[in-house]
Amino acid sequence: MKKIAVITSGGDAPGMNACIRAIVLTAYQHGMEVIGFRHGFRGIVEDLNQPLHPNDMRLVSQRGGTILLSSRYPEFKQVSAAKAAAQVLDAHGIGALVVIGGDGSFRGAHHLNQHWYGQVIGVPGTIDNDLAGTDTTIGFTTAVDTAMEAIDRIRETAEAMARVFVIEVMGRHAGFIGLHAAIAGSAEGMLVPELEPQPKLAEIADNIKRARSAFPDSSYIVVVSENLWPGGVSQLAKELTQATGTTCHAAPLGHIQRGGRPNAQDRILSMQLGQAAVHAIIDGASGHMIGVEQGHVVEVPIHLTFERDKPLDLRLVNLQRGLQQLNFASKVGEESA
Numbered sequence: 001m002k003k004i005a006v007i008t009s010g011g012d013a014p015g016m017n018a019c020i021r022a023i024v025l026t027a028y029q030h031g032m033e034v035i036g037f038r039h040g041f042r043g044i045v046e047d048l049n050q051p052l053h054p055n056d057m058r059l060v061s062q063r064g065g066t067i068l069l070s071s072r073y074p075e076f077k078q079v080s081a082a083k084a085a086a087q088v089l090d091a092h093g094i095g096a097l098v099v100i101g102g103d104g105s106f107r108g109a110h111h112l113n114q115h116w117y118g119q120v121i122g123v124p125g126t127i128d129n130d131l132a133g134t135d136t137t138i139g140f141t142t143a144v145d146t147a148m149e150a151i152d153r154i155r156e157t158a159e160a161m162a163r164v165f166v167i168e169v170m171g172r173h174a175g176f177i178g179l180h181a182a183i184a185g186s187a188e189g190m191l192v193p194e195l196e197p198q199p200k201l202a203e204i205a206d207n208i209k210r211a212r213s214a215f216p217d218s219s220y221i222v223v224v225s226e227n228l229w230p231g232g233v234s235q236l237a238k239e240l241t242q243a244t245g246t247t248c249h250a251a252p253l254g255h256i257q258r259g260g261r262p263n264a265q266d267r268i269l270s271m272q273l274g275q276a277a278v279h280a281i282i283d284g285a286s287g288h289m290i291g292v293e294q295g296h297v298v299e300v301p302i303h304l305t306f307e308r309d310k311p312l313d314l315r316l317v318n319l320q321r322g323l324q325q326l327n328f329a330s331k332v333g334e335e336s337a
């Protein structure tokens with residue numbers, strides 16, 4: 001009987017538990033045992049193993065975070081760490097490892113694949129959605145829902161007090177959460193790293209000033225990706241306050257975007273990918289990510305998921321740009337311009 005192992009690695013993402021459930025149930029259905037290692041790659045090297053049984057999987061899909069725990073473990077870049085992990089996996093008689101994580105975790109999976117004879121399969125789990133070869137990643141849509149809800153709440157108080165807010169969302173160096181949250185939150189402005197050219201302070205300030213002069217009693221929200229503005233949204237709010245003469249408030253949303261119960265879409269995606277990961281192992285695959293493209297499960301060589309950039313959907317970028325302009329135009333009576 002074949003034994004497979006599973007880890008969750010890097011930033012946790014809502015839906016990882018539902019994925020673990022699907023892996024465990026599918027593996028047992030095919031007569032395989034499953035061992036989890038806690039804290040990602042560190043847990044393999046330190047042999048923090050935890051047998052996973054179908055019975056343990058009741059009531060886990062609903063929970064955010066990861067029951068297997070995670071970590072950032074840069075030591076895994078060393079060859080000695082990959083070899084140590086290979087020894088632990090062999091000692092347990094494990095034939096395949098499923099890595100649920102983001103691009104860093106997939107670099108780790110690729111690294112391990114070069115120092116271990118077992119099969120290595122990646123499942124995309126990151127709120128950032130910054131992996132090429134899959135339309136979406138586990139946790140992304142839940143994080144967008146959470147950001148949208150936070151923006152809605154800020155909108156209510158901002159509207160009541162006619163205030164300007166710059167709201168910072170996660171994404172590391174990618175603008176997927178920013179773009180989707182900006183559209184869903186009907187933001188008046190959006191700053192995400194992929195925009196070319198990047199809007200300058202004077203342009204953002206000018207838009208705020210014009211909107212404020214046309215509609216002084218309205219709120220104004222700019223969604224900003226993290227790691228974009230030097231000094232973050234606090235600094236941006238200060239600079240905008242100075243440039244516009246209107247107090248601009250900073251609201252970094254932070255880790256609330258990563259926690260919380262996975263939405264239905266993420267649960268379904270997680271279970272679909274988890275089941276497909278086990279089927280891929282049975283079919284002998286290794287060094288691949290299981291992703292989803294246009295509703296279909298796909299297998300992609302794992303190195304292509306982090307070596308290539310994943311562009312934003314230009315149609316959505318144009319949608320937000322267009323709506324921002326129309327929204328502003330309607331405020332100043334420029335619809336026919």
Ligand SMILES: Nc1ncnc2c1ncn2[C@@H]1O[C@H](COP(=O)(O)OP(=O)(O)O)[C@@H](O)[C@H]1O
Pocket residue numbers: 009010011040041042071072073074075076077078101102103104105106107108109111125126
């Ligand atoms: N170049 C690499 N080589 C080997 N392992 C890596 C590499 N990059 C990241 N890892 C491993 O993957 C883990 C998760 O990566 P990280 O970038 O923190 O999160 P994510 O997988 O969410 O992008 C790291 O803590 C490390 O153990």
Ligand SMILES: O=P(O)(O)OC[C@H]1O[C@](O)(COP(=O)(O)O)[C@@H](O)[C@@H]1O
Pocket residue numbers: 010011012072102103104125126127128170171172173226258
């Ligand atoms: O929780 P940490 O370690 O501060 O990391 C924050 C980063 O993790 C994320 O939430 C998720 O990123 P990863 O999936 O790449 O780990 C990023 O959006 C954010 O920049």
